Amino acid sequence: MTTTALAPAGMPERVRHVVGEHVTRLQRGYLADESHAVAALARLRRGAGKEPHQVPDLLGLIDTGLLYGPLPSGWAPREEDLTQAEDAVHVALTLWALHQQSKSTGMHQPDSRERPLGLGAGVRRLMPAGDIDETVLKRLVRAGTAPHLAGLAQRLRDIVVLLRREDIALDYALLADQLYRWQQPGGRDAVRRLWGRSFHSYQPRQNSQPGAEGTGAVSASTDFDDTVKDAS
Template identity: 60%
Template structure:
């Protein structure tokens, strides 16, 4: 087991989620049987409370959340651990649903030039320069969910739309936001993040031939 180097709870949740997804995603895209089986189990939990899915326990190693950060800082409290594990499992199960039957990576880190935050991803479902009201309302319903289980269910609906359009999402970023959303004062901050990324998204510039001028760079730091 490798100790996480991130220090804040949000950073630790994001880092662990990315670390868990990347090898599974690589294995799934290479049609490796263990990864295909793991995703099948994970996606059954999409939109559900992890406590209702004992089949998922032990499927993903959340042990590093219990360690003291390598760079210093305090270990997570019991309430922090509950929020962290909820966030990691929610992000993993949603990603597994998103990745199903897709031939390219549906988890991709965002960047300034290729934002992959939830709001930006939902905005990409709409025609450039237009607001599709029914889709916008789905994002609003997720942002105003009364509890985590309902939020997961509403995110599941959005993920299915993203999957159908082959639009990737930064699941490490989403996991950190799901952790923050569970904090007493975190919901409003997360709503602002989703709204800001929705309104700030701009479709890539088109070249003269009408195709994207450059491919997305998926290696930069996470976008917010």
């Protein structure tokens, strides 16, 4: 795949663009049972929850050239920025590959106001309407309070396993953007707020089962933001 010559303006947007393009292409090929895509997912899946240096087999599998062009200011990205961007791409793509395994529908779907598919909304969809599953919620809280990206990747892996079991899709381009921002100064608090907002944005029908679509009132018995503060 050839990346476009014109890079998106900022590094978070570049990360989001790279993941969105590769996931969309590989997902289409995987669902069509194309051998190259099936093989690529098998390689990516082995990296889920691991740091890039632990899976050298992935070297060269994904074209990340879009990350390295000059920024709008004319300056080249810093080494730290590039490392954080590469790590965010790695975590998002490997988690998606784990999520997509053996599924006949795409587990990457775009987030929208009408159909929230951020991480928080995905966790909320694991719970019945009108009820908060504290065990599931704590998984999201623990992810938000991870001490470093490697720990976050492992905690997200545990959540993805649950989402996969219930056929609940995520927007992995959005997740990649957030993983990059999470590594910036003040980014952890900002991303936790986004996950909390996403958690409350999904409003299931009353009496719906985990994973079901719909709208309706969400129980206010638990406040995600307060729970995160208690765990911090």
